[in-house]
Amino acid sequence: MKFISFAAALTVVGQASATVRIMPFGASIVTPIPSTLFPIIFPSTHNHPTPISLLSSFLPPPQPPPQYQTNTSQECWRALLYRNLTTTGYPNIDFVGNAPTKKDCGFPFDSDHEGRPGALAIEYVEKNWLPDILANARPDVVVMHLGTNDMVQNKKIPDVLAAYSTLVDQMRASKPNMQIIFSQLIPMRPDMFNGANARITELNKAIATWAPQKSTQRSPIIVVDNNSGFNVTTDTYDGEHPNDSGNRKLSAVFYKELARIIPAVS
Ligand SMILES: *[C@@H]1O[C@H](CO)[C@@H](O)[C@H](O)[C@H]1NC(C)=O
Ligand SMILES: *[C@@H]1O[C@H](CO)[C@@H](O)[C@H](O)[C@H]1NC(C)=O
Ligand SMILES: *[C@@H]1O[C@H](CO)[C@@H](O)[C@H](O)[C@H]1NC(C)=O
Ligand SMILES: *[C@@H]1O[C@H](CO)[C@@H](O)[C@H](O)[C@H]1NC(C)=O
Ligand SMILES: CC(=O)N[C@H]1CO[C@H](CO)[C@@H](O)[C@@H]1O
Numbered sequence: 001m002k003f004i005s006f007a008a009a010l011t012v013v014g015q016a017s018a019t020v021r022i023m024p025f026g027a028s029i030v031t032p033i034p035s036t037l038f039p040i041i042f043p044s045t046h047n048h049p050t051p052i053s054l055l056s057s058f059l060p061p062p063q064p065p066p067q068y069q070t071n072t073s074q075e076c077w078r079a080l081l082y083r084n085l086t087t088t089g090y091p092n093i094d095f096v097g098n099a100p101t102k103k104d105c106g107f108p109f110d111s112d113h114e115g116r117p118g119a120l121a122i123e124y125v126e127k128n129w130l131p132d133i134l135a136n137a138r139p140d141v142v143v144m145h146l147g148t149n150d151m152v153q154n155k156k157i158p159d160v161l162a163a164y165s166t167l168v169d170q171m172r173a174s175k176p177n178m179q180i181i182f183s184q185l186i187p188m189r190p191d192m193f194n195g196a197n198a199r200i201t202e203l204n205k206a207i208a209t210w211a212p213q214k215s216t217q218r219s220p221i222i223v224v225d226n227n228s229g230f231n232v233t234t235d236t237y238d239g240e241h242p243n244d245s246g247n248r249k250l251s252a253v254f255y256k257e258l259a260r261i262i263p264a265v266s
Pocket of ligand 3: 233234235236237238243244245246
């Protein structure tokens with residue numbers, strides 16, 4: 001009997017440690033622009049429509065081989081998040097995604113992600129990228145920060161919300177109980193891109209209304225606020241992309257929700 005309960009306990013342990021696949025999803029705030037490619041393939045400033053269509057022609061698969069971005073002070077929130085989760089009781093995670101850029105943050109972490117520098121939410125829908133990406137990556141959880149470029153390019157908020165809804169539908173088609181951690185957008189220096197930050201603020205407000213309507217019990221959309229308390233002067237290196245300080249903030253916000261979700265889905 002003891003043996004049986006031991007086996008049962010093992011089974012429980014086995015179930016509890018089933019791998020949870022987590023896809024970081026977005027644009028250059030999810031992965032930085034590889035300096036070796038910039039600006040040839042990946043657009044940096046988002047007001048260059050031509051490079052964006054050039055970028056589009058590379059996506060989705062077949063993918064170029066990974067390009068390692070080695071600046072350890074830029075945008076390493078995924079690395080901090082991965083290390084923090086795996087060392088505090090959540091080792092059973094696998095970051096997934098098909099984007100080619102890998103990041104060296106000075107310590108080992110799982111650099112898989114779906115961050116496309118310059119990408120718009122609207123563009124993901126127009127180009128119908130996500131279904132193939134999901135079919136390959138097969139995430140259980142999506143951690144999403146996407147929409148900054150839509151605001152930079154002055155897209156209409158209802159159109160961005162419609163794109164978000166389509167992306168969520170595609171996620172649920174891939175996995176009916178997809179868990180979606182949906183980040184409100186970090187701020188941007190107010191003088192950049194014709195005052196895009198004001199539009200980011202509007203979009204964040206719209207997200208707060210849209211998300212609960214689109215959320216379901218089976219596939220919740222959990223909105224996280226990465227905007228309040230984020231300082232573009234001290235938390236970014238260029239007015240837009242997080243530096244070490246900003247990375248710690250993003251990581252901590254995502255950590256809080258993932259620490260709750262991972263045990264529930266594993
Ligand atoms: C890393 O990025 C920061 C911020 O852009 C920059 O100041 C620094 O010079 C870069 N370091 C290297 C080695 O490229
Ligand atoms: C951001 O940090 C700078 C420099 O410390 C400070 O002057 C500014 O007031 C801060 N902004 C916000 C919104 O907290
Ligand atoms: C970025 O983060 C580092 C580390 O927290 C900090 O020392 C630096 O002042 C920040 N600001 C910029 C503009 O790099
Ligand atoms: C790391 O995890 C702890 C909880 O164990 C959390 O309080 C902290 O904010 C996290 N830090 C980062 C950088 O994610
Ligand atoms: C950068 C940061 O941590 N910002 C905020 C994240 O959201 C909470 C509210 O849920 C704020 O208190 C933080 O300041």
